[in-house]
Amino acid sequence: MDEKFDAIVIGAGPSGNAAAYTMAKAGLKVLQIERGEYPGSKNVQGAILYSKALEEIIPDFREDAPLERHIIEQQMWVLDDASYVGSTYRSDEFNKQPYNRYTIIRAQFDKWFSKRVQEAGALLVCETTVTNLIMDRDRVIGVQTDREGGSVYADVVILADGVNSLLAKKAGFHAELEPGDVALAVKEIHFLPEETIQARFNIAEGEGVVIEMAGKITQGMMGTGFLYTNKDSITIGVGCMLSDFKQQKITPYALLEQMKAHPAIKPLLAGGEMKEYTAHLIPEGGYKAMPQLYGEGWMIVGDAGMFVNAVHREGSNLAMTTGRYAAETVIDLLQKKLPMTAANLAYYQGRLEDSFVMKDLKKYKNMPEVFHKNNQFFTDYPELLNRAAHTMLTVDGVDKKTKEREIRKSFKQRRSLFGLMGDAFKMWRAFE
Amino acid sequence: MIPEKAPVKVEEKLFQNRYRVDAGRPHINIKNPTTCQVECKTQECTVCCPAGCYTAEGNGQVVLITDGCLECGTCRIICTTYRNVDWEYPRGGYGVLFKFG
Incomplete structure (x- = not known):
């Protein structure tokens, strides 16, 4: 040779x-x-x-x-232990060829x-x-x-x-890479009949859904979970900064198992057959770690x-x-x-x-640091948000103005007014 | 709160995977086992390895069995204090062979 x-x-x-x-x-x-x-x-x-x-x-x-399915719907869930607040964007525009993204x-x-x-x-x-x-x-x-x-x-x-x-x-x-430069992600693939997936996610043949998740599922670590629909399987996984895994001494597959047991996630996987478990590092250090x-x-x-x-x-x-x-x-x-x-x-x-490659990486160069030093984005806020939704949606004879006051109070108690303003500023700086 | 469950068995997950084990030629080795046993108090590898390759023995010893390794690199990177993990890729064609990835 x-x-x-x-x-x-x-x-x-x-x-x-x-x-x-x-x-x-x-x-x-x-x-x-x-x-x-x-x-x-x-x-x-x-x-x-x-x-x-x-x-x-x-x-x-x-x-x-x-190609498995083209994505027509994107959901973002913010989870507490037994609930989530979510947003969904679904559009038939995504059903027009050529499709923009696929699982x-x-x-x-x-x-x-x-x-x-x-x-x-x-x-x-x-x-x-x-x-x-x-x-x-x-x-x-x-x-x-x-x-x-x-x-x-x-x-x-x-x-x-x-x-x-x-x-x-x-x-x-x-x-050598530092634990703060990489996220460790673990995931499983669960097989289900094509028709079951379509019925479960309200989609037609070839159409797919993405669910991104943040909040309690990462147990205070900086990270996110995800669920993707493939043709006749579902991929479910969670990834967090390796430095957080190290510091908090959390076992990745136990984290994934707990996430799968969440009452909003479990029914989506029900009856599936798990056929592979994988782990992978994602280089998320961003521009400053290149x-x-x-x-x-x-x-x-x-x-x-x-x-x-x-x-x-x-x-x-x-x-x-x-x-x-x-x-x-x-x-x-x-x-x-x-x-x-x-x-x-x-x-x-x-x-x-x-090109967009470096322009984008530069734009978000402060992001890893901001999230890293402020884990309230992954702990306090998901909980507060879920409680606020629960308070507003529970019909219990308390008037709505009082409920609003309670919600405001809960945010201020947890993060203080300066904390809230600081967090808003940090987010703005990070995404600017 | 989600109720505490019995410890998750990673072996059951790894059982679904496909491997070609390079018998007798582990691609990862602990450089100096005494360092793990005597000096390292945290032993994160025994908790954070997603394939559970590292086991903490009662006497402070860390035992590494690479057969179920997912080749992610976690153990090498988290061993920041002692850099005590000698990490190579398996020989060509050996190790985990993802069916889906």
Whole structure:
């Protein structure tokens, strides 16, 4: 395997596939290395696919991509122990083609994407773990794998190896992740007949619902829960900052089990057959926690580069977009016959800065900190909100003005007037 | 309040998953077991690992069995004080193989 390639892509998730596809399609000699049995076998996501990012790479993806349901309804629940206050947005506009987002099952989706990558001409090697980057002084010139005689060389190596990003750490490109930079999410997939899901969620064939949840289900930790409808299964999960798990010593699967037992959630899962339990880290450190993204002969894309917008639950779209930008950078340099030096690969950073990727990440750069230092957003407020709803909706002979006064008092008692004003200010600053 | 329930058995969840275990070649190792036993008072790995791979023994020892590992990276990152976890990916093709992901 002492062959030389134009580019090596490590990993066959959304970022790696986007990069390999884009380069192969442009005629480059591309090697993609995946440690799983097949692309997707090591990958975990909720999962929602945002069409736009994929459309820019494979415009006709809808023709044969394994898509579960297109989303027509989004719910947001704020939960107390035995209740929730929720908002729903549902629109028939979302039933107009082309659909904007879909639920997907990653093992199937990644396999499909990879097939397209191979059809475009990239060479994919599975069941192969890259153990180290091969360096010539400060320049990456290839990769070492766990196969016999498994060293391969290329002009540029694209690291699409996921959140743990071991290779970049071993090479000293960035430091170990901190518990405050990642969320730990656990989830299960429950199978139910298609018709049952449709009846339960008030949807027709092909239509899907997303429920995002915050509040007591995270037991005071900064995080959210989610429920997605697939074709004949439901994905349910919860993710919280790893630093909170560590500090509060909470067991993730016990947290998930308790969430599933919530009286508003349990009936939605009733009768389902659980077929897989997964865990995954999500790089939610945001802009301030981002590593160096390029250097001599290398670039980082996707989760490995901390490309996740935690506020808007975006990740796979950023992965695909960053994979594409990295690939286009390589294509551009090759066309101009320029070497893959850090100075030239800096063009990748420029592309990111000019796009929604960095603009959005910068916009929310204070968000992780704000939520982290103010866990009242995940504890006090959900409880207060639920109690307020309960007070207003209980017909018990107390007049409404008195009820309003009681609600105002409960908020002030819990957070004080300054606390409330401060919280409003913090939220405004964080989202500004 | 939701009533307290019997402890959740993670084994029942992991039983649904597909694995190809690399027998005798764990991809994660505790660097120095004495550090866990003697120095680490918090032993978060025994609580926070989503696959329950780390068990706190009565004598302060921490026992690691990686067979059910979900390859998330939690144990390596939360061991901030001692950095006592030697964490690699399994050999190509081994470890957890997600059916759905």
